[in-house]
Every structure is written in structure tokens, then in C-alpha cells.
Amino acid sequence: xxxxxxxxxxxxxxxxxxxxxxxxxxxxxTAEFSEALAPWSSAEIAAAIGAFARxxxxxxxxxxxxxxxxxxxxxxxxxxxFDTLAAGGRPLPAxxxxxxxxxxxxAYRDEQMxxxxxxxxxxxxxxxxxxxxxxxxxxxxxxxxxxxARFDLAHRFDHIQIEGEHGFGKPEERAYRxxxxxxxxxxxxxxxxxxxxxxxxxxxxxxxxxAIWVDGTGDGVPSGSTIRxxxxxxxxxxxxxxAPDRTAA
Numbered sequence: 001x002x003x004x005x006x007x008x009x010x011x012x013x014x015x016x017x018x019x020x021x022x023x024x025x026x027x028x029x030t031a032e033f034s035e036a037l038a039p040w041s042s043a044e045i046a047a048a049i050g051a052f053a054r055x056x057x058x059x060x061x062x063x064x065x066x067x068x069x070x071x072x073x074x075x076x077x078x079x080x081x082f083d084t085l086a087a088g089g090r091p092l093p094a095x096x097x098x099x100x101x102x103x104x105x106x107a108y109r110d111e112q113m114x115x116x117x118x119x120x121x122x123x124x125x126x127x128x129x130x131x132x133x134x135x136x137x138x139x140x141x142x143x144x145x146x147x148x149a150r151f152d153l154a155h156r157f158d159h160i161q162i163e164g165e166h167g168f169g170k171p172e173e174r175a176y177r178x179x180x181x182x183x184x185x186x187x188x189x190x191x192x193x194x195x196x197x198x199x200x201x202x203x204x205x206x207x208x209x210x211a212i213w214v215d216g217t218g219d220g221v222p223s224g225s226t227i228r229x230x231x232x233x234x235x236x237x238x239x240x241x242x243a244p245d246r247t248a249a
Contacts, residue, residue, distance in 0.1 A: 004210065006185040007126060008176065009157075010194025011137035011144065014214050014236060015119045016151055018109065023050050025112070029105045036097050040085065052081040068140045068164055074102040115151045118237035123156045125240060132183040134159040136176070136192075138169040138199070159183060170196070171203035193236065197227045205230070212239075 012018040026049050030042040037045060056077050057063050066073040078098050086092045127133055135157045137144050141164030148154050159182045163169030166178070180190060187208035194200025194214060201211040213221075213229035214236065221227060233239065 004131065004191045005189040006132035006183045007191045007193060008134045008136045008179050010200050011135060011147065013195040013216055014193060016113060016115050016147060018113050020216060022053065025108060026050055026105065029108050032104065033101050037093055048081040048085050049078060052084060053077045067138060070143065071106050074105055075099055078102040116235060118240060122236045122239050127156060132185060133157045134161060134179045134183055136161045136170065136179050138163040140164040170199035176204050176207055176209060201229045202227045
């Protein structure tokens with residue numbers, strides 16, 4: 001495969017593990033709070049939170065607003081899930097307990113966060129070939145900058161683009177166009193690499209960008225989806241297998 005002149009990389013669940021397997025994370029955290037949350041069981045609480053969270057984040061406008069305030073969003077989700085549970089007649093835990101549960105989830109996610117194997121090698125390898133690189137990530141400025149610093153990513157990219165700093169993010173068309181403009185490349189000579197089918201595949205494809213989907217779970221494109229990635233990989237390490245040809249002219 002001919003290599004591009006530029007690559008736009010997503011951050012979360014592409015270069016770093018940050019938000020994957022939320023059900024397992026909620027199960028671990030609710031187990032820590034089992035005594036404070038009795039008579040509710042950890043399993044039923046985790047299931048209720050997971051269901052409420054999926055509905056909460058499914059709304060694109062709500063997602064855009066609340067991903068800038070992720071800690072607060074988790075408090076809202078926990079409260080909403082317990083309101084659903086309480087419809088069965090059992091009393092709710094104190095609000096302070098629910099706040100501690102949500103905040104512990106945020107801390108737990110931070111503790112579990114890690115760089116994916118070969119992520120540095122992949123980025124450094126393409127950079128050594130003279131390929132222009134941008135990190136294009138949604139989310140709040142402070143939180144995303146902290147991840148970038150923690151995992152030693154800033155100096156590896158020609159352009160860092162964080163939604164909270166620029167005032168726009170994926171899947172807005174200008175998010176991709178701005179990155180292309182900064183890098184000085186056209187869509188046809190650019191790859192987008194990421195795990196979100198809408199943000200990193202459908203939206204950039206509409207501009208003519210070659211979209212590589214990171215299917216970390218290996219489940220494939222969901223049944224009924226009309227989105228078709230140009231390429232599917234399980235991890236960015238697979239990009240190391242690309243032939244080290246000179247970039248496209």
C-alpha cells in the first residue's frame with residue numbers, strides 16, 4: 001500500500017487505552033462500594049449504570065456538551081441509573097455516596113489508563129519517513145493535555161488539535177479541514193486512524209480522507225451499519241507492517 005503524506009491519529013482507544021470495556025470498570029468500582037450500596041448488588045448497579053450511560057452518550061448533542069465535563073457527566077449518569085433502580089420501591093443511597101461512586105470511577109479509569117503496545121514505535125516510525133502527523137482528539141483541554149503529557153506524545157506530532165482548545169471537534173468538517181490546512185496536505189493524500197466509526201471513518205471519508213478503523217474488540221462493523229472503513233485493524237501496531245515506501249507525491 002502506498003503511504004500517505006500525512007496521518008491524523010485519534011487518541012483515546014487508538015494510541016492509549018482510556019475508556020474501553022466500561023462494563024468491567026463499573027463492575028470493579030461498584031464492588032468496592034458494595035457495603036455502602038447495600039441492599040443493591042454490585043451486579044445490578046453496574047448493569048443499570050451501563051444501560052443509562054449508553055443511552056446518555058448515544059445523543060450526539062449531549063455527547064458534545066458533556067464530554068467537556070466528564071467528571072460531572074459521570075455523576076449525572078450514576079444519579080440517573082439509581083433513579084431508574086429506585087422505581088422498584090427500594091430507597092436510594094445518600095447523594096454523597098453516589099458522588100463518591102462516580103468520582104471513584106473517574107479515578108479508576110485514570111489508574112487503568114495505559115499506552116497501547118508499539119504506539120510510540122508506530123508514530124515515530126511514520127515520522128522518520130517524513131510523514132506529517134497530527135493528533136486530533138475530542139474532549140476537555142486540561143484532561144486531554146494531561147494524557148498527552150503523561151504518555152510523552154506531544155513532541156511526536158507536528159500538530160496537536162484538542163476540541164477543548166480549538167472550540168470544535170470531530171465529526172465537524174472543520175476539525176479535519178483545519179488539521180489538513182496546518183499540515184499542508186490534501187484529503188486524498190491523508191489517512192485518518194481511530195476507533196470511532198462516525199468520527200474517524202464516515203466523517204473523514206466524506207472529505208476524501210482514507211479512513212482506517214481501529215476495531216479494538218474485534219467485533220467488526222455493527223450489524224446494520226452502512227459505514228465501511230477503507231481498512232480495519234485491531235491495533236495501531238498493525239500499521240508497522242506497511243511497506244516503508246516513500247510517501248505519495
